[in-house]
Structure formats: structure tokens, C-alpha cells
Amino acid sequence: MTEHVQGSAGISGSAPSRRDFVAAAGALGLAAGVPSASARAASAAPSATGRRVAVLGGGMAGLTVAHELIERGFQVTVYERKSPGGKARSIPVPGTGTGGRRDLPGEHGFRFFPGFYRNVPDTMRRIPFQGNANGVFDNLVPAPNAIFAQAGRPDLRFTLPSGIGSITPEALRDALMSMASVASQVPLHEIAFWAEKMIVFLTSGELRRNGQWEHMSYADYLRMDRMSPAYRNILVKAFTSTLVAAKENVASTRTITMMVEIFLWTMLGRGADGAPDRVLAGPTNEVWIDPWHTRLVDLGVDFRIGWTITGLDLTGGRITGARVVDPRGTAGTIDADWYVLAVPVERAVPLMTPQLVAVDPALGRLRRLTTDWMNGLMIYLRRPTPITHGHVAYMDAPWAVTSISQAQFWRGDFAARYGDGSVHDVLSLDLSDWDDPGILYGVSARKCTPAQIVDEVLAQVRANLDGGATSVPDAQIHSWFLGPGITDAGLPSVANDEPLLVNTIGSWDDRPEATTRIPNLFLAGDYVRNTINLATMEGANESGRMAANAVLHAAGSNAAPATVFTLYQEPALAGWRRADDLRYRLGLPNAFDLIRPYWP
Known part of the structure; x- marks a missing residue:
């Protein structure tokens, strides 16, 4: 399904009636420093080859752009502030692994791969993974059950139809x-x-x-x-x-x-590429992001990790350089033929100078887009605690809490692989409302310390589940991990370094296309117009494919364009x-x- 307005094509025959419808419808490391602006011979025109691409941001969209363009013969460098994968990455909990085991795995939030995702699965199939015939795609496993848990009323349990x-x-x-x-x-x-x-x-x-x-x-x-x-x-x-x-x-x-x-x-079962609800068979980095990074490096992508984009230079109507700060804090400017801005919208907005907006007013409308907080909390448990074989939505939780018991989906022995050997499960939770007061302390999540957030979330989970306190007993809690995007929790300076785009009323009109009026600048990210129209890995991947195709077109490449899958209609x-x-x-x-x- 496309999200662009359709043309006014005529309707053959008479318009269908209501009766008609009822009857018929139915390898990471620091790279060498970039040259300074004074040492760089920037030009408003492409280089002799015209195939140097700077991908500014290494999250889902940026990795997708790099994948599509490196396969088509372009020279691609990815500049990423934190780690490949961005918000989709795993975050090991430092110092928690002992006896040769890995650190306990943390996440920005649990992963959810609906059956209607098609761009992400297509990418996954192109990432080799030892023992898997279909690459990383085979690391997706069904999560067929779900619970709508309600305070004071029986849990609503169901199995997703196939x-x-x-x-x-x-x-x-x-x-x-x-x-x-x-x-x-x-x-x-x-x-x-x-x-x-x-x-x-x-x-x-x-x-x-x-x-x-x-x-x-x-x-x-x-x-x-x-x-x-x-x-x-x-x-x-x-x-x-x-x-x-x-x-x-x-x-x-x-x-x-x-x-x-x-x-x-x-x-x-219409237009689906798998079960309605799927999750990964292990931590995101282990079973997806790290193999993807390895694949891209093998193909020739150059990764610069720890580099922050601070500005875009415009000369003669084209981008002539991207200003950066490297991991050592040294400022410089990078030179490329084509620039794909693949940072999240909250990182893109400060880069939109009056000069850029004067060339393309759509870039100025990015300031109207809204982000909100949705972050992950991991609670590590001393025994397996599979509440259900799938997701749980806590319907009366004021913080809009959802969860999944992850170890049951992961291959291997969790305790033997992670932590100190005593952790057997992880209850991975997403907190989607950071503004409403909780039931334990009476204040919003923004005003709670990390420990208070854990106490409050446990109280909300237990208040909603039929089993109450016995569902997640205190004696079984080993430790917890709050997504590091939240900083200064419990202080007036609390902030979220990794918010989520939210689709407010009329926001589609303010969202840009992958192409801009600046001929060598392209946009990729879940805020770019895409058919899923929601802040998702799928939307980011789709936008990355569109940006890659725009580069191919602008460069006059003869390579076949990347396939862009749209929502089923x-x-x-x-x-x-x-x-x-x-x-x-x-x-x-x-x-x-x-x-x-x-x-x-």
C-alpha cells in the first residue's frame, strides 16, 4: 500500500454498493582522523568517479543505505555517534559477565517483528549467519501468544491466528x-x-x-x-x-x-512474510546487528564509530562537506559526492540551518515533528519466568507497560552464556508513558530515580497480572538495567538521548521525502515519508532503500534499484x-x- 495520494483515475462501471461490499469484500575501532576544512579540497561538483557516499548515521536507516549502495559499487563510509544499529542495538551491561560468560544483554527496548514487515526480512536474508540457510532471517521465531492483563479483572489471553x-x-x-x-x-x-x-x-x-x-x-x-x-x-x-x-x-x-x-x-494471512508476531532468537547484536556489520565490512563499507555530525556546509546549492567531531574531540570536515543524512529527527533538526532551509523549505518543517519517550527496562531473574509465549500488555498500567519473557525464545542455556551463572531469564519491558503519575509513588517516570522506576514498574505489572506478586516475586529478581538513553533520572535535568518519533495529527504534511532540493543531500530515517508511517525499524529500512535509490538516480547509475516493499493493500x-x-x-x-x- 502506498501512502501517497493516488491519481484521479476513472472508476470502471458503477460504484459498488454496500451490498456488493458485504457480498464481495471481505570490526569496530577508531579510524584515521578526517582532514580539516583548510586541508580539504572541497568542490561543489562530484568527484571524477562520483561514487563516494557519506552516510551520516549508522542506525537502521544508515545501515540499510550502506548495504544497498555498497552492493551496487559505491564507496560508502558510515559515520555513527554511538554504535552500529542505533536504537536497535543491544547494550551489554558492563561488568556483569563472570567465569567466561558474556555480560548480561540489555536493549533499548524489546524487538517486535510483525508479519507485515517485508523490507527488514529481505535485508536479513542477505546477511549470512552460520548454520542458517536464510541468513539472519532464520533467527526470527514466532511469538504466538499474548495477554492483555488488567487490574482487578481476569487476564485476556489469546493466540494470534495463523x-x-x-x-x-x-x-x-x-x-x-x-x-x-x-x-x-x-x-x-x-x-x-x-x-x-x-x-x-x-x-x-x-x-x-x-x-x-x-x-x-x-x-x-x-x-x-x-x-x-x-x-x-x-x-x-x-x-x-x-x-x-x-x-x-x-x-x-x-x-x-x-x-x-x-x-x-x-x-x-494476507501479504505477510511470516507469523503475525516474531521475535529474535537471541540478543539483537548477536543474532542481527553484529553479523550485519561484519557483512558490510566484508563488502567494503568503512565505519567511523564515535563520530558526531555537527553541521552541513552549503556552497553553490550543493553540500560541500559535513562537519564532524571525532572520538578524540577533534573537529574536522568530511568530503563526499553524496551525503545521506540518516540520523534521527531530533538530531537532524539542529543541522537545518537557515541556508539549507532557504534552498529546501521542507527541511525547516522538521522542527514541527514531535518525539516522545519509549525506553526499555530489563529485569534479570534467577529462574525461568515465561509469563506467556509472547507479549504482555498491561492495560491498566499508567506508564503503558508491555513486556516479553525473552529467554524462552533464545537458543542455548541463558545462565551458562550470560552473567554470573545465576540469571536464567530476563523480563524485557517497554515504558511508553513517562508523563502520567504511577501507582506507587504518585509521580511520573520522569521524576523517579532508576530504582523508583523499577519499583513502580513491578508494582504496575503485579497489579495487572492475575498472579499478582507471585508472577514476578522479589526473591527471583537478580538485578535490573534501565536503557542508557535516560540520563540524570530522578533529577530536574533528566533527559532522554534516544526518544521516539510520534505521529501527531497532521504530521504527515511536515514529513520530508528521501530526496531534497539540494541535489546531493538525501534523508533516511523513520521520520521520512514511508508507507508504514510509524516509527519502526521497518519504516527506517524502507526509507534507507528510497534514499539509496535516490543516490543511484542522481549519480546516473545503471545498477538495478533496491526493491522497496510497501504495505499490503x-x-x-x-x-x-x-x-x-x-x-x-x-x-x-x-x-x-x-x-x-x-x-x-
């Missing part, structure tokens, strides 16, 4: 109702209203999605303020703060409902979407947007 053979109206309706079946406490008329609003979105064309639903909050779309607490908690918040670190009153309907839509198709609904584009042009509502909620 798909059906064909799409029919009945299958579509049943799937929507099955998705809502976990909401057994939601009044039936509210479930029916929710399902109808999903049908409205499924049959909405790109014009309405971009023009109407992009500019309406998810909460308003689903009439959240008029519904029961169970409806708000399960059918609304489950797809906002719990899953994508967004707030339902500021996230756009288009962004969140697209996720509902694609999860639906994935669970129906159900063909059975194509006629409805075309008809809705016409209705939108005429100022009419969606054909199904007629039912109003019933409130007794």
Missing part, C-alpha cells in the same frame, strides 16, 4: 470481531460501532486518509469520550500508548488505524477505495460512515 485461505465478507467481519473478542468486557453495541469504524477506514481511499483521517485524532474517530472504560482501554489504548508509544488524543486516525488494518490482514477493497476517492472529491462522507454510536 491466517485463512481466502478473503470473504464473512471472514473479514469474523476477523474484526475476533480482534475485539479479547474485549469481552466491552458492551456489544460498542464493539459493533468499533467494527463499523474499522470498515469505514478499510474502504477509505487515499484522498480521505490523507485529507480527513490524517487530521483527526484516533480518540475522536472512535468517540472515545462517549464510551465505556473497557472500550477506551482495550479497543483504543491497546493500539496507541501500549503498542506504538502514542497518545490517542494526539495521534492521527490515519496512523493508528493503518496499524489496526495491517494487523488484520496479517492475521488473515487488499485487492478486494480496491473498488471501494476508488469510489471513496470520488465521494471525497464531491464532499461526501465514506459510504459506511453512517452509523452513529448508540448510548443507552
Whole structure:
């Protein structure tokens, strides 16, 4: 599915009726110092070969750009401030490994690979991994079970469906109702209203999605303020703060409902590249990022780790250098033919000088984009504690906590491989709301010390799970690790060095394309327009492919472009979407947007 507005192609035959739809739809190290600006012979024109690419940022997007371009004969250098992988990397807990074991593995947050991801899996298949026929891709394993845990009410447990053979109206309706079946406490008329609003979105064309639903909050779309607490908690918040670190009153309907839509198709087995929910079979670096880095080095990519980008020089309408500070703190300027800015949006914004914005005003609109906090907390346990064989969402946790028990998915003996030999499991948690007060200390996560954050998260987990304190007993807790992006926790100067892009209402209009009006500057990152339209590894990978293709085009390369996979779009609904584009042009509502909620 593309996220760009479709053309006004005619509709063959008569517009489908509602009855028609019901019947038919259904090797790291410091590199040599870069030359100073005075020693550099910068030019506004490409070099003789025109194939030198500076990738500024070595996260998911930057690694993807490097991979695609090095395979096509370009000379690629990656400059990364921290470590390859960026926010996707593993973070070993220093000094925790003894007796020849590795340090305990930490993460920015647990990894989640939905079946609708296609760009990331394609990259993984091209990364060799010993013993795997399909490379790193074979390190993805299904996580079929899930729990919606609720305080004071029974946990909602379910198994993700593995798909059906064909799409029919009945299958579509049943799937929507099955998705809502976990909401057994939601009044039936509210479930029916929710399902109808999903049908409205499924049959909405790109014009309405971009023009109407992009500019309406998810909460308003689903009439959240008029519904029961169970409806708000399960059918609304489950797809906002719990899953994508967004707030339902500021996230756009288009962004969140697209996720509902694609999860639906994935669970129906439509357009999926694997199980609906997959996780890695080991720490991210071990089973993905490190093999990827090794592969790129083998192909010829030059990595400069510990280099910070501080500015972009513009001369004659082109980038003539990127200013950097190396690991020793020495300032310098790098020279290349093509520059791909692949840092996160919060790092890109300070680089957008008035001179750059004057050439391309879209670069100035990056300042309007919003980030929020979503960070990981690892709790290491003395015994295996698999709460379920998949993810857990703690529905009544004010900090929007989700978790997964990781050791059950990892190959080998955890205790024999990591730590001091007494750790047998790690409960990996994501905290998506750092602003609401907790239940233990009565303050937000931003105001808590690291130890208080751990106490609060444990209290919220235990309050939601049926097992309470017995689910994660104190006696089994060995230690914990808070993602290092959080600094000065518990102090007024608390900060987050690795926030997450959030899709606020209307933010699509402020997001840039991979190409810019500066002919040798390209953008890559999850904030760049991509079809998944969400801050994800998949979106970052997709944008990296688009940036690589833009370099190929600008350089006049004869190499085949990188394949860019877009989100699946159900063909059975194509006629409805075309008809809705016409209705939108005429100022009419969606054909199904007629039912109003019933409130007794």
C-alpha cells in the first residue's frame, strides 16, 4: 500500500454498493582522523568517479543505505555517534559477565517483528549467519501468544491466528470481531460501532486518509469520550500508548488505524512474510546487528564509530562537506559526492540551518515533528519466568507497560552464556508513558530515580497480572538495567538521548521525502515519508532503500534499484477505495460512515 495520494483515475462501471461490499469484500575501532576544512579540497561538483557516499548515521536507516549502495559499487563510509544499529542495538551491561560468560544483554527496548514487515526480512536474508540457510532471517521465531492483563479483572489471553485461505465478507467481519473478542468486557453495541469504524477506514481511499483521517485524532474517530472504560482501554489504548508509544488524543486516525488494518490482514494471512508476531532468537547484536556489520565490512563499507555530525556546509546549492567531531574531540570536515543524512529527527533538526532551509523549505518543517519517550527496562531473574509465549500488555498500567519473557525464545542455556551463572531469564519491558503519575509513588517516570522506576514498574505489572506478586516475586529478581538513553533520572535535568518519533495529527504534511532540493543531500530515517508511517525499524529500512535509490538516480547509475516493499493493500477493497476517492472529491462522507454510536 502506498501512502501517497493516488491519481484521479476513472472508476470502471458503477460504484459498488454496500451490498456488493458485504457480498464481495471481505570490526569496530577508531579510524584515521578526517582532514580539516583548510586541508580539504572541497568542490561543489562530484568527484571524477562520483561514487563516494557519506552516510551520516549508522542506525537502521544508515545501515540499510550502506548495504544497498555498497552492493551496487559505491564507496560508502558510515559515520555513527554511538554504535552500529542505533536504537536497535543491544547494550551489554558492563561488568556483569563472570567465569567466561558474556555480560548480561540489555536493549533499548524489546524487538517486535510483525508479519507485515517485508523490507527488514529481505535485508536479513542477505546477511549470512552460520548454520542458517536464510541468513539472519532464520533467527526470527514466532511469538504466538499474548495477554492483555488488567487490574482487578481476569487476564485476556489469546493466540494470534495463523491466517485463512481466502478473503470473504464473512471472514473479514469474523476477523474484526475476533480482534475485539479479547474485549469481552466491552458492551456489544460498542464493539459493533468499533467494527463499523474499522470498515469505514478499510474502504477509505487515499484522498480521505490523507485529507480527513490524517487530521483527526484516533480518540475522536472512535468517540472515545462517549464510551465505556473497557472500550477506551482495550479497543483504543491497546493500539496507541501500549503498542506504538502514542497518545490517542494526539495521534492521527490515519496512523493508528493503518496499524489496526495491517494487523488484520496479517492475521488473515494476507501479504505477510511470516507469523503475525516474531521475535529474535537471541540478543539483537548477536543474532542481527553484529553479523550485519561484519557483512558490510566484508563488502567494503568503512565505519567511523564515535563520530558526531555537527553541521552541513552549503556552497553553490550543493553540500560541500559535513562537519564532524571525532572520538578524540577533534573537529574536522568530511568530503563526499553524496551525503545521506540518516540520523534521527531530533538530531537532524539542529543541522537545518537557515541556508539549507532557504534552498529546501521542507527541511525547516522538521522542527514541527514531535518525539516522545519509549525506553526499555530489563529485569534479570534467577529462574525461568515465561509469563506467556509472547507479549504482555498491561492495560491498566499508567506508564503503558508491555513486556516479553525473552529467554524462552533464545537458543542455548541463558545462565551458562550470560552473567554470573545465576540469571536464567530476563523480563524485557517497554515504558511508553513517562508523563502520567504511577501507582506507587504518585509521580511520573520522569521524576523517579532508576530504582523508583523499577519499583513502580513491578508494582504496575503485579497489579495487572492475575498472579499478582507471585508472577514476578522479589526473591527471583537478580538485578535490573534501565536503557542508557535516560540520563540524570530522578533529577530536574533528566533527559532522554534516544526518544521516539510520534505521529501527531497532521504530521504527515511536515514529513520530508528521501530526496531534497539540494541535489546531493538525501534523508533516511523513520521520520521520512514511508508507507508504514510509524516509527519502526521497518519504516527506517524502507526509507534507507528510497534514499539509496535516490543516490543511484542522481549519480546516473545503471545498477538495478533496491526493491522497496510497501504495505499490503487488499485487492478486494480496491473498488471501494476508488469510489471513496470520488465521494471525497464531491464532499461526501465514506459510504459506511453512517452509523452513529448508540448510548443507552
